[in-house]
Amino acid sequence: xxxxxxxxxxxxxxxxxxxxxxxxxxxxxxxxxxxxxxxxxxxxxxxxxxxxxxxxxxxxxxxxxxxxxxxxxxxxxxxxxxxxxxxxxxxxxxxxxxxxxxxxxxxxxxxxxxxxxxxxxxxxxxxxxxxxxxxxxxxxxxxxxxxxxxxxxxxxxxxxxxxxxxxxxxxxxxxxxxxxxxxxxxxxxxxxxxxxxxxxxxxxxxxxxxxxxxxxxxxxxxxxxxxxxxxxxxxxxxxxxxxxxxxxxxxxxxxxxxxxxxxxxxxxxxxxxxxxxxxxxxxxxxxxxxxxxxxxxxxxxxxxxxxxxxxxxxxxxxxxxxxxxxxxxxxxxxx
Amino acid sequence: xxxxxxxxxxxxxxxxxxxxxxxxxxxxxxxxxxxxxxxxxxxxxxxxxxxxxxxxxxxxxxxxxxxxxxxxxxxxxxxxxxxxxxxxxxxxxxxxxxxxxxxxxxxxxxxxxxxxxxxxxxxxxxxxxxxxxxxxxxxxxxxxxxxxxxxxxxxxxxxxxxxxxxxxxxxxxxxxxxxxxxxxxxxxxxxxxxxxxxxxxxxxxxxxxxxxxxxxxxxxxxxxxxxxxxxxxxxxxxxxxxxxxxxxxxxxxxxxxxxxxxxxxxxxxxxxxxxxxxxxxxxxxxxxxxxxxxxxxxxxxxxxxxxxxxxxxxxxxxxxxxxxxxxxxxxxxxx
DNA sequence: GACACTATTGTGAGCGCTAACAAATTGCCC
DNA sequence: GGGCAATTTGTTAGCGCTCACAATAGTGTC
Numbered sequence: 001x002x003x004x005x006x007x008x009x010x011x012x013x014x015x016x017x018x019x020x021x022x023x024x025x026x027x028x029x030x031x032x033x034x035x036x037x038x039x040x041x042x043x044x045x046x047x048x049x050x051x052x053x054x055x056x057x058x059x060x061x062x063x064x065x066x067x068x069x070x071x072x073x074x075x076x077x078x079x080x081x082x083x084x085x086x087x088x089x090x091x092x093x094x095x096x097x098x099x100x101x102x103x104x105x106x107x108x109x110x111x112x113x114x115x116x117x118x119x120x121x122x123x124x125x126x127x128x129x130x131x132x133x134x135x136x137x138x139x140x141x142x143x144x145x146x147x148x149x150x151x152x153x154x155x156x157x158x159x160x161x162x163x164x165x166x167x168x169x170x171x172x173x174x175x176x177x178x179x180x181x182x183x184x185x186x187x188x189x190x191x192x193x194x195x196x197x198x199x200x201x202x203x204x205x206x207x208x209x210x211x212x213x214x215x216x217x218x219x220x221x222x223x224x225x226x227x228x229x230x231x232x233x234x235x236x237x238x239x240x241x242x243x244x245x246x247x248x249x250x251x252x253x254x255x256x257x258x259x260x261x262x263x264x265x266x267x268x269x270x271x272x273x274x275x276x277x278x279x280x281x282x283x284x285x286x287x288x289x290x291x292x293x294x295x296x297x298x299x300x301x302x303x304x305x306x307x308x309x310x311x312x313x314x315x316x317x318x319x320x321x322x323x324x325x326x327x328x329x330x331x332x333x334x335x
Numbered sequence: 336x337x338x339x340x341x342x343x344x345x346x347x348x349x350x351x352x353x354x355x356x357x358x359x360x361x362x363x364x365x366x367x368x369x370x371x372x373x374x375x376x377x378x379x380x381x382x383x384x385x386x387x388x389x390x391x392x393x394x395x396x397x398x399x400x401x402x403x404x405x406x407x408x409x410x411x412x413x414x415x416x417x418x419x420x421x422x423x424x425x426x427x428x429x430x431x432x433x434x435x436x437x438x439x440x441x442x443x444x445x446x447x448x449x450x451x452x453x454x455x456x457x458x459x460x461x462x463x464x465x466x467x468x469x470x471x472x473x474x475x476x477x478x479x480x481x482x483x484x485x486x487x488x489x490x491x492x493x494x495x496x497x498x499x500x501x502x503x504x505x506x507x508x509x510x511x512x513x514x515x516x517x518x519x520x521x522x523x524x525x526x527x528x529x530x531x532x533x534x535x536x537x538x539x540x541x542x543x544x545x546x547x548x549x550x551x552x553x554x555x556x557x558x559x560x561x562x563x564x565x566x567x568x569x570x571x572x573x574x575x576x577x578x579x580x581x582x583x584x585x586x587x588x589x590x591x592x593x594x595x596x597x598x599x600x601x602x603x604x605x606x607x608x609x610x611x612x613x614x615x616x617x618x619x620x621x622x623x624x625x626x627x628x629x630x631x632x633x634x635x636x637x638x639x640x641x642x643x644x645x646x647x648x649x650x651x652x653x654x655x656x657x658x659x660x661x662x663x664x665x666x667x668x669x670x
Numbered sequence: 671g672a673c674a675c676t677a678t679t680g681t682g683a684g685c686g687c688t689a690a691c692a693a694a695t696t697g698c699c700c
Numbered sequence: 701g702g703g704c705a706a707t708t709t710g711t712t713a714g715c716g717c718t719c720a721c722a723a724t725a726g727t728g729t730c
Binding site: 053054055056057058060061066068076077079082083085086089090093098099100101102103105117118120121122123225226227229230251254255257258261280281283284285286288 | 388389390391392393395396401403411412414417418420421424425428433434435436437438440452453455456457458560561562564565586589590592593596615616618619620621623
């Protein structure tokens with residue numbers, strides 16, 4: 001279409017073609033109200049004919065806004081963070097924002113500062129943080145980047161907005177389900193306790209047990225991986241200390257199921273297992289896994305809602321997404 | 336540190352502080368060779384004192400380069416694409432580029448054009464495409480965005496560079512392993528055939544079988560999901576038409592294992608199963624899965640290599656990453 | 671010590687856009 | 701139809717940077 005000559009058309013070219021000033025064209029593309037209908041149509045026609053697209057760099061130079069949101073993430077290849085990212089991306093693009101990403105290979109204050117600098121170099125308008133470590137929040141408070149920050153898992157403290165799934169509630173749902181089935185000895189394979197979610201789920205487990213007058217002493221800690229679930233599972237298969245296990249995520253549950261299967265521990269006949277996350281595969285484990293579903297995409301969209309609010313009105317806020325128990329075949333009533 | 340007054344420091348502020356012209360400062364931050372050591376040090380000191388950071392918008396306005404790579408992806412929450420993205424991000428950030436993402440919710444020409452427009456609005460310097468549909472390549476040829484394009488799974492055609500894992504080779508490795516174990520009836524659960532990888536793996540399977548004088552008539556098609564593997568697995572459990580199944584990915588393998596387990600088909604005693612991808616969980620399936628490993632992060636890094644080459648010298652190229660067979664316990668010699 | 675040549679530094683313009691203000695046009699009321 | 705306000709359009713400046721070129725300082729040669 002448009003001639004492929006040296007230069008892309010700019011405002012002035014459109015203006016000439018439409019017989020107006022460049023400022024009028026600017027008004028049209030920015031939906032300024034005070035433009036007459038006929039002028040607007042003429043300008044829009046010229047824009048279409050020339051294939052004009054606004055130059056973002058020039059625009060940001062003068063507005064000092066980049067229309068870009070930086071997403072700082074770790075473990076972005078995992079089901080949860082990856083889908084949260086997708087939710088953010090969708091909401092951001094819908095709102096006319098670009099999404100720039102920086103992935104942390106190791107989570108350290110240094111790496112976080114680095115990534116924030118990277119974003120500031122790009123003059124992002126805001127930063128969404130999907131780094132579910134307690135440490136992250138501290139680093140963020142310390143380094144206040146001067147733009148709105150929304151953190152997943154945080155509960156809107158001083159300068160940072162927070163979007164979270166109610167992890168404690170999720171843990172309580174899981175434990176309540178097991179108690180209903182008649183279980184009294186309910187263990188927990190927790191995620192790393194320096195992860196926000198890991199700590200919150202363990203806390204929810206403990207609270208729910210104590211509220212029911214049951215012991216919360218059977219606590220183990222994995223690293224979220226199937227491998228760690230497997231190792232812990234081997235010990236549990238020998239110890240036989242619990243009739244039900246609430247596991248911090250689905251991957252560790254997979255490892256646990258594997259270890260139990262090898263050791264001849266039957267699930268759910270001998271031991272009931274509840275996971276957390278509800279990944280797409282969890283319904284096809286052996287046996288299909290009872291687990292707590294989190295809507296990660298919704299979480300991402302909520303992040304962007306908070307970001308837009310912070311961008312428009314300033315201030316911080318918190319939003320909480322409710323989890324949901326999905327009952328499959330890895331849990332059964334105590335014989 | 337830097338005073339928190341209205342304006343961020345700019346080139347001119349640094350220049351005044353160092354007692355040089357703004358152009359000399361520009362030379363320092365761009366590593367121009369012809370700057371004397373003493374001047375450079377003075378300027379660097381001033382930069383540090385003022386906490387100066389270059390304004391990206393102003394820079395791109397004049398250079399017409401944004402130092403941004405757009406990554407167009409679909410299924411970005413899946414293990415493969417997600418890790419490819421991470422590889423791209425790592426290599427891009429190391430090379431001083433920003434990474435902007437656009438996720439496709441549905442793969443259609445329209446959605447692809449939309450996303451490309453989105454990137455052009457941002458004046459990205461290049462586009463990496465992680466959309467493993469045949470359709471995508473056609474859409475890209477059609478819509479030549481005017482910047483270098485690197486596509487995952489493509490083999491560097493006319494205007495597009497390509498980085499791929501050698502899928503056919505991977506399929507051949509899998510089939511060869513099964514033949515070695517004495518299997519003659521080797522079926523294939525393929526991915527969707529409009530996916531580049533899905534088609535290539537099916538082709539590799541077929542080629543390898545025919546080269547060995549075996550029949551390639553047992554071909555089924557799933558949709559990559561565990562659910563589809565499960566459905567097909569139920570049919571297979573009844574039919575018992577093969578002693579070995581090569582499955583297009585690990586998720587479908589999981590579903591297949593589940594279906595076999597329910598139906599009392601033992602793996603590997605009755606049927607051997609080989610997957611594709613080697614996700615972190617695959618070693619903890621029941622039984623642990625023999626599969627073909629792809630190094631997705633490496634693939635992503637290679638994409639960025641190709642991109643940097645295209646940006647520097649123009650032209651297109653192709654790079655191929657070799658897959659690797661990981662033998663676990665889902666395959667065994669035919670009794 | 672004059673010359674040519676190179677290494678280093680400075681000057682001016684302009685990238686494409688929006689903000690602020692100025693000017694022109696229109697509508698409306700008496 | 702004159703006066704005033706509201707609406708629509710135009711003019712100017714400048715965001716912070718790099719490019720092209722000009723000017724100056726330094727180096728070596730005869």
